[in-house]
Amino acid sequence: MNDLTGKRKPGAERKTSRTASQPAKNDRAEDIRLGILADYIGFHLRMAQDASFRAFAHHAGMRDLKPGRFAAMTVISNNPGVTQAELGRAIARDKSSVTPLIQELEGRGLVERQRSPVDRRSIALSLTAAGEETLARLTAHAVEHDRKLDEIVGDQKAEFINLLKKVADALA
Amino acid sequence: MNDLTGKRKPGAERKTSRTASQPAKNDRAEDIRLGILADYIGFHLRMAQDASFRAFAHHAGMRDLKPGRFAAMTVISNNPGVTQAELGRAIARDKSSVTPLIQELEGRGLVERQRSPVDRRSIALSLTAAGEETLARLTAHAVEHDRKLDEIVGDQKAEFINLLKKVADALA
DNA sequence: TATTGTTATACTCTATAACTATA
DNA sequence: TATAGTTATAGAGTATAACAATA
Numbered sequence: 001m002n003d004l005t006g007k008r009k010p011g012a013e014r015k016t017s018r019t020a021s022q023p024a025k026n027d028r029a030e031d032i033r034l035g036i037l038a039d040y041i042g043f044h045l046r047m048a049q050d051a052s053f054r055a056f057a058h059h060a061g062m063r064d065l066k067p068g069r070f071a072a073m074t075v076i077s078n079n080p081g082v083t084q085a086e087l088g089r090a091i092a093r094d095k096s097s098v099t100p101l102i103q104e105l106e107g108r109g110l111v112e113r114q115r116s117p118v119d120r121r122s123i124a125l126s127l128t129a130a131g132e133e134t135l136a137r138l139t140a141h142a143v144e145h146d147r148k149l150d151e152i153v154g155d156q157k158a159e160f161i162n163l164l165k166k167v168a169d170a171l172a
Numbered sequence: 173m174n175d176l177t178g179k180r181k182p183g184a185e186r187k188t189s190r191t192a193s194q195p196a197k198n199d200r201a202e203d204i205r206l207g208i209l210a211d212y213i214g215f216h217l218r219m220a221q222d223a224s225f226r227a228f229a230h231h232a233g234m235r236d237l238k239p240g241r242f243a244a245m246t247v248i249s250n251n252p253g254v255t256q257a258e259l260g261r262a263i264a265r266d267k268s269s270v271t272p273l274i275q276e277l278e279g280r281g282l283v284e285r286q287r288s289p290v291d292r293r294s295i296a297l298s299l300t301a302a303g304e305e306t307l308a309r310l311t312a313h314a315v316e317h318d319r320k321l322d323e324i325v326g327d328q329k330a331e332f333i334n335l336l337k338k339v340a341d342a343l344a
Numbered sequence: 345t346a347t348t349g350t351t352a353t354a355c356t357c358t359a360t361a362a363c364t365a366t367a
Numbered sequence: 368t369a370t371a372g373t374t375a376t377a378g379a380g381t382a383t384a385a386c387a388a389t390a
Contacts, residue, residue, distance in 0.1 A: 066356095068356095068357080093357095093358075093359095094358070094359055094360085096358080096359065096360080096361095097357075097358050097359070100357095101357095119366080119367075120365080120366060120367085121365065121366045121367065122366095
């Protein structure tokens with residue numbers, strides 16, 4: 001089912017004829033053999049995530065977006081009062097990575113922080129009105145972006161997401 | 173089909189009871205709502221890729237592995253004489269990112285570079301004997317790692333990879 | 345003019361470790 | 368002892384731009 005053997009002939013010179021258009025667009029093919037990589041889930045996972053990330057960033061003009069911010073804000077919006085530690089676990093990031101992220105959002109007036117009266121070590125997060133507005137705008141962008149992905153996967157979306165979740169959970 | 177509305181009650185204090193075990197393990201759940209994220213292909217793509225990457229790196233002991241090196245070496249092995257530009261396109265990386273990667277591999281005696289007699293701008297890449305040996309060893313690790321993924325996706329592997337490829341290609 | 349490869353540079357993301365304040 | 372959050376720091380990965388050589 002997999003081509004692990006066939007190697008390209010060394011002597012065969014191939015002139016590159018594809019236009020570069022953009023930095024590292026998915027311009028592969030040329031006739032490059034991926035070998036065992038072709039059957040590698042991990043490899044394709046990386047290629048797909050990479051393409052998705054670039055498209056997302058590009059689509060939003062790279063202005064205020066950034067997938068990480070969007071995810072964090074969505075979680076906060078849906079879980080007002082969530083702590084930084086909880087947020088970190090939800091998006092699989094260390095707490096030391098969450099700190100600067102929240103600081104940026106707070107600095108931009110999108111997130112509010114409030115010491116929990118119950119456990120004074122932790123900080124309850126919530127979006128400001130401006131934060132909710134911004135999130136709504138970002139969501140509109142994101143929805144449009146994901147629509148492309150939806151078209152691509154079609155009616156297999158639920159199945160696709162389910163597989164992705166299983167991978168993430170199983171390897172956790 | 174998706175819960176875009178339900179927000180957690182702000183007042184509800186939740187004590188964190190999960191062990192941290194490791195940095196950012198997939199310890200989510202707690203009862204955090206992902207909102208629109210739950211239906212987002214891009215988000216799950218990132219979570220799955222992230223988990224896969226960590227597991228891969230961890231499994232190989234982080235010694236000499238690194239997914240990027242493995243992918244590059246596999247491509248070179250399967251395409252002796254491939255140029256750096258072609259390699260970059262195959263793995264979706266800019267040529268300026270390929271240079272240091274190849275330099276490292278060459279420095280470790282795993283890759284050989286040879287000016288193409290046909291097009292003297294480009295450099296033909298190939299693995300040394302030591303490179304092939306190393307690749308074989310890495311492949312053994314990688315195969316074992318991907319086996320876990322195989323178990324997870326089961327008989328839907330072909331379909332899964334196909335979807336990932338479509339995503340990568342369509343967004344290129 | 346366009347492409348290959350190199351270099352210099354800078355940016356983003358992330359983690360580790362050490363620290364404090366709480367629990 | 369363990370957890371929440373901060374800070375300092377470092378590493379990995381990547382891209383942009385400019386350049387020389389070649390096409």
